[in-house]
Amino acid sequence: MKTVLKLEEFGLFALGIYLFSLLDYQWYWFLVWILAPDFSMIGYAFNAKVGALSYNLFHHRGIAVLVYILGCFLKNEALQLAGLILFSHAAMDRFFGYGLKYETGFKYTHLGEVGKK
Numbered sequence: 782m783k784t785v786l787k788l789e790e791f792g793l794f795a796l797g798i799y800l801f802s803l804l805d806y807q808w809y810w811f812l813v814w815i816l817a818p819d820f821s822m823i824g825y826a827f828n829a830k831v832g833a834l835s836y837n838l839f840h841h842r843g844i845a846v847l848v849y850i851l852g853c854f855l856k857n858e859a860l861q862l863a864g865l866i867l868f869s870h871a872a873m874d875r876f877f878g879y880g881l882k883y884e885t886g887f888k889y890t891h892l893g894e895v896g897k898k
Contacts, residue, residue, distance in 0.1 A: 790876040793842075797869030800849075804858050804865070811869075814862070818870040825887055833882040840871045840881060 801811050821839035825832030838844065849864025851857075874880075880892030888895040 787876055790872045793872035794869055794876060797865050797872060801862070801865050801869070804861055806858070806862060810862070811866075814866045815870055815873070818867055822887070829886050830884045832887065833884045836887075837881045839867060840874060842868055842871050845871060 798811070818839040821835045822832065824835030845864050845867035847864070848867060849861055852860025852862070852864055875892065878892055879895060880890030883889040883891070
């Protein structure tokens with residue numbers, strides 16, 4: 782089952798790349814921005830609760846899709862780009878085993894404990 786879930790996340794990442802290709806941006810912008818959502822980890826400098834909230838806000842695919850749809854509705858490519866980066870990044874993270882965080886600490890996610898075999 783774990784392999785099937787990883788393949789699903791890889792497919793969603795590929796979808797994000799495809800949708801990015803429809804925007805009028807050079808490819809390097811995808812590479813520049815793809816890791817930007819990880820800046821949300823700065824919340825962990827305050828405490829685990831703030832860290833989990835900020836991390837989950839920037840790694841929630843529902844929010845990413847809403848940002849992208851809002852960009853489509855407003856015909857605003859910057860919002861579309863932001864939504865696609867959030868969406869693609871979340872899929873990439875989940876492919877590598879990093880899920881949404883629990884308030885108990887960074888390594889505790891909805892996909893299990895990070896780093897635990």
